[in-house]
Amino acid sequence: MEQPSDTTTRRDHPTAPTILLAVTLLGSGCAAPPERPAPEPVDAPVATAPATVDTEPQPPGTPPTADPGPPSGPSDAARRAIRIDLAEQRFTYIEDGEPVHSGPISSGRAGHPTPRGRFAVLAKDIDKVSSRYTNQLGWQAWMPYAIQFHGNYFLHEGWLPGYPDSHGCVRVGERDARFLFERLRLGDRVEVVD
Numbered sequence: 001m002e003q004p005s006d007t008t009t010r011r012d013h014p015t016a017p018t019i020l021l022a023v024t025l026l027g028s029g030c031a032a033p034p035e036r037p038a039p040e041p042v043d044a045p046v047a048t049a050p051a052t053v054d055t056e057p058q059p060p061g062t063p064p065t066a067d068p069g070p071p072s073g074p075s076d077a078a079r080r081a082i083r084i085d086l087a088e089q090r091f092t093y094i095e096d097g098e099p100v101h102s103g104p105i106s107s108g109r110a111g112h113p114t115p116r117g118r119f120a121v122l123a124k125d126i127d128k129v130s131s132r133y134t135n136q137l138g139w140q141a142w143m144p145y146a147i148q149f150h151g152n153y154f155l156h157e158g159w160l161p162g163y164p165d166s167h168g169c170v171r172v173g174e175r176d177a178r179f180l181f182e183r184l185r186l187g188d189r190v191e192v193v194d
Contacts, residue, residue, distance in 0.1 A: 081189035082155070082180065084170055086114060089163065091155075091172060093180060103176040106160050108168035115150050115168070119190040123148040124181060128156065133167055143169070145177035149190040155180065 081094045086107050093101040108114035128146035143156040157178075158171030165171075170192075172180065 080184060081191065082184065084114075084155075084190070084192045085194075086116070086164070086192065087194050091170070091176070091180075093183060095183075101176070101179060103172060104160050104162075106158065106162075106166055106171040107164045108166050109164045112167045114164075114166070114170055114192060115153055116192045116194060117150075119149040119192065121147055121149060121184050121186050121188045121190060124184070124186070126181065128154065144174075145181040147180060147184055147190075149192075155190070 079096050083092045083094065084105060084107070085091070089105050089107065090102055091105050092099050123146075125146045125148075126144065128143040130141040130143055132152065133141040143154055143158070146154045146156040148154050153168055153170075155170040155172060155177075157174050158166065158169070160171060160173055
């Protein structure tokens with residue numbers, strides 16, 4: 001049986017430049033490549049809280065203002081909350097007034113600020129596909145484990161470069177996104193601070 005020589009090129013493995021190019025193209029933007037393939041866009045209804053929210057986009061560079069969110073609901077909603085600290089680039093999930101889980105985030109970059117204030121969970125969509133933004137390949141940006149908290153602003157799984165880098169959404173890692181998606185309910189408090 002003949003052994004391949006050291007000079008034989010295998011065509012079933014990508015070359016280093018190809019891998020580097022793919023990582024560069026996919027490495028930034030609102031929705032970086034998650035560990036599972038993106039779903040096809042579907043116009044399916046999403047559970048929403050009984051609140052009216054202005055979904056008109058804010059002018060670039062203008063910090064959005066907080067809306068009061070939905071009225072106080074059952075006492076169960078007061079048990080859970082998430083605090084997003086933009087200065088620290090961290091979130092803290094709270095139950096019954098006690099911190100339970102914390103992790104890194106990437107919030108809105110210059111010109112695309114994340115809104116500050118007190119909000120509430122308005123909707124959840126495990127396989128959200130953005131209708132506004134595309135990734136570097138021109139595909140609609142995938143926002144898995146999306147939790148809407150104000151207008152077109154979501155907390156969702158995404159790339160964490162270690163600094164603010166999104167279009168205003170709050171990105172978290174995959175494990176944190178799954179944890180928060182499972183724990184947070186419609187009407188739960190979302191507090192975004194500097």
